Amino acid sequence: MTFGIEIQDLTVRYPGVTAIDSLTLKLEGGKIYGLLGRNGSGKTTLLSLIAAFRRVTEGTILVDGEAPFENERLTQQICLIRESGDLVVEGEYVKGILHRARMLRPGWDEEFAQRLLDLFEVPVNRGVTKLSRGQRSALGITVGLASRAPLTMLDESYLGMDAPSRYAFYDVLLEDYIAHPRTIILSTHLIEEVARLFEQVVIIDNGRLVAHEDTESLRMRGAAVVGPAAAVDDFTTGMTVLGEQRLGGTKSVTVYGEIGRDARAVAADWGLELSPVALQDLFVHLTKGDRA
Template identity: 60%
Template sequence: MTLGIDVRNLTVRFGDVVAVDDVSFTLSGGKIYGLLGRNGSGKTTLLSLLAAFAPVRQGKVLVGGAEPFENSAVTEKVCLIRERSIAPDGTTVKDILNDARVFRPAWDEKYADRLLDMFQLPRKKTVSRLSRGQQSALGITVGLASRASVTIFDESYLGLDAPTRYDFYDELLRDYMEQPRTIIMSSHLIEEVGRLFEEVLILDRGRLVSHEETDTLLTAGAAVTGPAHLVDEVTQGLTVLSQQQLGGTKSTAVYGKISEDAQARARSAGLEIGSLGLQDLFVHLTREREEPT
């Protein structure tokens, strides 16, 4: 079962600080969504409200058409895994799994066992004695094996080493194809996880600056390479993200749509036009800008 998410005019303030600023979006569900933003952009605050960790004070959050806060019919279908888990002293891996079995109606015991073996997690070891990577692997195990209709990973895999992170990405995609559900991933490792996302939401200083299908977002930028004067001609009027030049050859990364006519003329003149990566576009959309005076 998949659940859609509807957020309308959501604003969250902590004293004088606006953490989430009038954010609205709709997720149809049944996809893998990427939530990107710099530190302090409001990602964790937003995800906490989706998981009903706090009440909504201004605006509206609906999961499956219902408000999640203090609504057990919704919260049992939403699983938020954060980077670091907090467990009472003496809590073992087995204790964490037992709790998940009790509170997650769709819990898959056999799948949890397979993930424990895959990550080589000792069942009897206390959580406090696990390495950072093992704690991340434990959170991932709970998140995937919960089979929650809405599964959220908030930077929860950063503790893993690179090979294990890639094992996780492959396992998440494989399991998602077999057990479709709504998955939201926040991450700074954009180049690594971008291939998983079907839609991307980008927050900047609490505001939603982009919500697009990944393929659509990637067409918003281009890298143009060739003779410098021709590159300048084709990219004129577009936002330049970066430039490199070696002798008479220049490569310019731009944000903006190059017309089909301009692309045809550029290619006929021997220019190369390539796509930009998601990380390059993210950096542009969240770049620090001077406030107007």
């Protein structure tokens, strides 16, 4: 089972700031989405509304064709794990958190949960507040994945884990997604580290939609041009340059903008190599705005 999401003219206002600004977005079910945005862009507010943590007051959100707020059928099938530490409850033990998830989540997989706890070395008989930051993150990941919710959203929930644990998480997430397809949204600042998981990317900035595309299509908006320095400079003249590096007589320049077939033929004749631009470089360019 997978859930699609339809958002129409969604607006969220706080005193002195508009967190979400007339956002319209449609996400098909059964994909892994990367939700990208700078701090304060509205990512966490958006995910909280989708998860029915708060009521929509302007615009609409439909999950599987229905409004999620106070919708029992939907809310038990939507799982949002946030980096802010929703699972850290004073006096509660890990096994208590797992018991509650087991009771509330109809798709809960106990065997999978135990496998994740073993993988990330999370002790079940320890108080949640006694866990390290990495263990608390791993506990959140365990609840998020083992719930097998048709809509699973992870909002920076793996930031506390060290690099080996994060990479183990990426592998197990992809493995389980293939075996049990569902809609997964990953909100992250570790863009290049997680980019290989994304089927589509959603970028928001100042509460507005900047881009929503297949990952590879978005990366093809720019290119990394590598070759003899003089040839690279001539080829990229007039293009929007995102960054450049030089080593001896070789230069690499990252540019933004479509490079047509004729230009690619010229690049080949000049001995230049073209490759898709890094997703993080595109993200920085598309969201720099007035705050750069």
